Amino acid sequence: MSDIIMQIQDIVKEFPLADGSTLRACNGISIDVERGETLAIVGESGCGKSTLVKTIMNMHAPTSGSVIFRGKDITKLTGEEKRQNYRHIQMVFQDPTAAFNPKMKVRDIICEPLRNFDLISKADVDAKARELLKMVDLPEDFAGRYPNNMSGGQRQRVAIARALALEPEIIVCDEATSALDVSVQDTIIELLVRLQKEKGITYLFICHDLALVHLFCHKVVVMYKGEVVERLNGDALAEAQHPYTKQLLSAVYNLER
Ligand SMILES: Nc1ncnc2c1ncn2[C@@H]1O[C@H](COP(=O)(O)OP(=O)(O)OP(=O)(O)O)[C@@H](O)[C@H]1O
Ligand SMILES: [Mg+2]
Known part of the structure; x- marks a missing residue:
């Protein structure tokens, strides 16, 4: 039976722009995160990945939607409860x-x-x-x-x-290896995989590089323009249906050839 550690439910995040219009960076994102797994969120620059992360980390409030963790909507936490929540979710930045x-x-x-x-x-x-x-x-x-x-x-x-x-139960890595050169990136990934095996930590691994995540992530969620367009198992990326995912994949296969 699956053990869902976090439920991201229909997250919408809009930013007001200087001209009076709004930019919808996340447009109804829902993701169930399973305990002990590595879930990758991939997508091109500007598709809303970090905006989603900031919502999960309660660094800003969503326009609507919720993130259920340890039985509570953590986007609504304030004060001491919000502070205590950071004991269970930590983050590694780029x-x-x-x-x-x-x-x-x-x-x-x-x-x-x-x-x-x-x-x-x-x-x-x-x-x-x-x-x-x-x-x-x-x-x-x-x-x-x-x-x-x-x-x-x-x-x-x-x-x-x-x-x-x-x-912590969850570590969120937002482009945590993107600034490193490839060989160093590999050793950091090996480290994360080992720590997960030892401690059962759940990772949310945010990345724009499908070639990297398909090597070690259990699930891959593909975002495009603020929406989830595809959900895949890490070992079944070839089943991708969405044109954007296929485009990302063709880049991966070109690299491997
Ligand atoms: N505080 C803000 N105010 C206005 N617009 C914002 C704000 N933060 C992000 N955005 C916009 O929201 C969209 C999504 O940005 P976000 O940082 O979530 O993208 P990303 O997927 O993390 O990109 P990258 O891969 O480059 O890190 C972008 O168009 C960005 O310009
Ligand atoms: Mg980002």
């Missing part, structure tokens, strides 16, 4: 540099979520940081480094360690 305070050492960056929820004492930060660094295959001495003094791939491992600190 550019972790922008999300890190450059004056903080890695040990403090990765333990910050635990500090924010009063889940760790100052004395335990060192040991916890080492444990988290180990999980993401970084040397322990990275704890004392600053994020600017490392490679993009290493920084993204720090971002993943930080996302893991609270042992």
